[in-house]
Amino acid sequence: MTSTTAAPKRRRDRAAREREILEAAERIFGERGYQGTSMDDVAAQVGVSKPLIYQYYGSKDGLFLACLARLRGQLLDTVADAVMAAASAEDALYAGFLAWFRFLDEHPQAWSVLVDEGMLSAGPAAEATDEVRAAFIELIATMVRMNVPADRAADDDEIQIVAQSISGATERLAIWRTRSANPPPPEKVARTLQDLLWQGLHTFKTS
Amino acid sequence: MTSTTAAPKRRRDRAAREREILEAAERIFGERGYQGTSMDDVAAQVGVSKPLIYQYYGSKDGLFLACLARLRGQLLDTVADAVMAAASAEDALYAGFLAWFRFLDEHPQAWSVLVDEGMLSAGPAAEATDEVRAAFIELIATMVRMNVPADRAADDDEIQIVAQSISGATERLAIWRTRSANPPPPEKVARTLQDLLWQGLHTFKTS
DNA sequence: GGCTAGAACTTACTCCCAGTAAGTTACGTC
DNA sequence: GACGTAACTTACTGGGAGTAAGTTCTAGCC
Numbered sequence: 001m002t003s004t005t006a007a008p009k010r011r012r013d014r015a016a017r018e019r020e021i022l023e024a025a026e027r028i029f030g031e032r033g034y035q036g037t038s039m040d041d042v043a044a045q046v047g048v049s050k051p052l053i054y055q056y057y058g059s060k061d062g063l064f065l066a067c068l069a070r071l072r073g074q075l076l077d078t079v080a081d082a083v084m085a086a087a088s089a090e091d092a093l094y095a096g097f098l099a100w101f102r103f104l105d106e107h108p109q110a111w112s113v114l115v116d117e118g119m120l121s122a123g124p125a126a127e128a129t130d131e132v133r134a135a136f137i138e139l140i141a142t143m144v145r146m147n148v149p150a151d152r153a154a155d156d157d158e159i160q161i162v163a164q165s166i167s168g169a170t171e172r173l174a175i176w177r178t179r180s181a182n183p184p185p186p187e188k189v190a191r192t193l194q195d196l197l198w199q200g201l202h203t204f205k206t207s
Numbered sequence: 208m209t210s211t212t213a214a215p216k217r218r219r220d221r222a223a224r225e226r227e228i229l230e231a232a233e234r235i236f237g238e239r240g241y242q243g244t245s246m247d248d249v250a251a252q253v254g255v256s257k258p259l260i261y262q263y264y265g266s267k268d269g270l271f272l273a274c275l276a277r278l279r280g281q282l283l284d285t286v287a288d289a290v291m292a293a294a295s296a297e298d299a300l301y302a303g304f305l306a307w308f309r310f311l312d313e314h315p316q317a318w319s320v321l322v323d324e325g326m327l328s329a330g331p332a333a334e335a336t337d338e339v340r341a342a343f344i345e346l347i348a349t350m351v352r353m354n355v356p357a358d359r360a361a362d363d364d365e366i367q368i369v370a371q372s373i374s375g376a377t378e379r380l381a382i383w384r385t386r387s388a389n390p391p392p393p394e395k396v397a398r399t400l401q402d403l404l405w406q407g408l409h410t411f412k413t414s
Numbered sequence: 415g416g417c418t419a420g421a422a423c424t425t426a427c428t429c430c431c432a433g434t435a436a437g438t439t440a441c442g443t444c
Numbered sequence: 445g446a447c448g449t450a451a452c453t454t455a456c457t458g459g460g461a462g463t464a465a466g467t468t469c470t471a472g473c474c
Contacts, residue, residue: 011422011469038460049424054462157391161380161399168379169372176371184364192368199406218440218451245431256453258434267432 018056021046026067030109034064064113071110076135078103083139089146093201094194096143097170101186104174115175137163144201162201169193225263228253233274237316241271271320278317285310287346296353300408301401303350304377308393311381322382344370351408369408376400 012020024045028037039060043050057063082099086092104111141163173193177183184192219227231252235244246267250257264270289306293299311318348370380400384390391399 014422017422039462040460048422050461051425051463052423055423060461157395158399160383161391161396162403164379164383165376165400165403168375168377170375171379172371172375173368176367184368188364189368192365193372196369196372196407197403199409200403202406221451224451246433247431257432258454259452261433262452 014056017046017048017052021048021053021056021063022066022070025063026071026113027109029064029067030112033112039063067113071107071113074107075100075103075110075114076139079136080139083143089143090194090198092143092146093198094190096139097190097193098186100170101174101177101189104177105186108178111174111178115171115178133167137167140166166197221263224253224255224259228255228260228263228270229273229277232270233278233320234316236271236274237319240319246270274320278314278320281314282307282310282317282321283342283346286343290346290350296350297401297405299350299353300405301397303346304397304400305393307377308381308384308396311384312393315385318381318385322385340374344374347373373404 021042025037025042028042028045032041039050039053042063043053046053053063057066079096079099082095083092086095137160141159144159144162144166170193173189177189183189228249232244232249235249235252239248246257246260249270250260253260260270264273286303286306289302290299293302344367348366351366351369351373377400380396384396390396
């Protein structure tokens, strides 16, 4: 009786199924958060049984991390491109922020997943998460080094402090914007943030 | 057979029991995180049955929030005191940061609980969490207004952006420091952060 | 076409933990 | 001593993560 209309849900090869599962998971995690999503939900959405997902992704954390890694990769690429394309160091700062906030505006469900990473502060998943974040910090640190005048040899601690600060600031701003009724546009946020930081980076103390 | 040594675990009045439960919960949440802690664990630690905790705190989130609120209150008071005691606006910024990082050094398990708040991004607990955070943002916003020159009427969006940025930066720095093998001392972090932000706040763009 | 190997997939569980209903015991008060 | 109530417990339900063991489709060979 599955003859007439509905696609009979044939078997598919592993790669295709994995992709299908990943897309469903991204959507559902994005809508309901990590806690609010059960593996049965995802399985039902894909039209597949739960153990299959376990076979492919190992655990709920594994599935979530797969979503996370993909989205974070996209975001990182977007921001890195914008930074690299900028003409000056000052412009790179603004362009990076702008790309960040625009991406999150355009992929709201992606951001929900990314924010939920706090969920994984315990467990083996935390390491993988930190790796991806470290890539961001590194990008920011590179920008910071571009901004700090050459005659001033900032020590590594200071670079780290600044990079961590910027990472934290952009993350919280992103969260704030999604929760805000009518948040200021990406351009304004990027501009304000750049104004706040540029002077400090530029005229970094020479003690 | 409970006669000789062990205290027979008499009944206690509600207030005392609540305090006892809260202290145990803070410790265990701090050690194992939200996910890693079960209500049975807490109950066993206190030497009491699980339903009693439910009677007093309503839910696991409720218990966690009670820990959170208390710790956050302490932290907020500490920072606010330092800010208010400062002689100048510039000094207030540094003093506030310093108080923040010092408190977290001195109460490491407290910070584990505070960081885990990300855990509560879903559910009714999120609102209560946001309220406490809002108090911080408000404190920072006040400081920001102190720092922005009077002739420059910064609009509310800009104040918010700056306050959110600072809040995010300090939170991420705190997380980074706890995970770092040998993090720079509070004084250095506070100093660097102040250097980064002071110029930007001070010479805020006049467009 | 028929046969077979292995990949894709499912049924039917277990265990753990948040949360609860209903009952029991200690303690202050008259 | 008896009564009322607050402190507390036993013994459960429900739901979701994770799994053992089995079943069906399909590609590739003869």
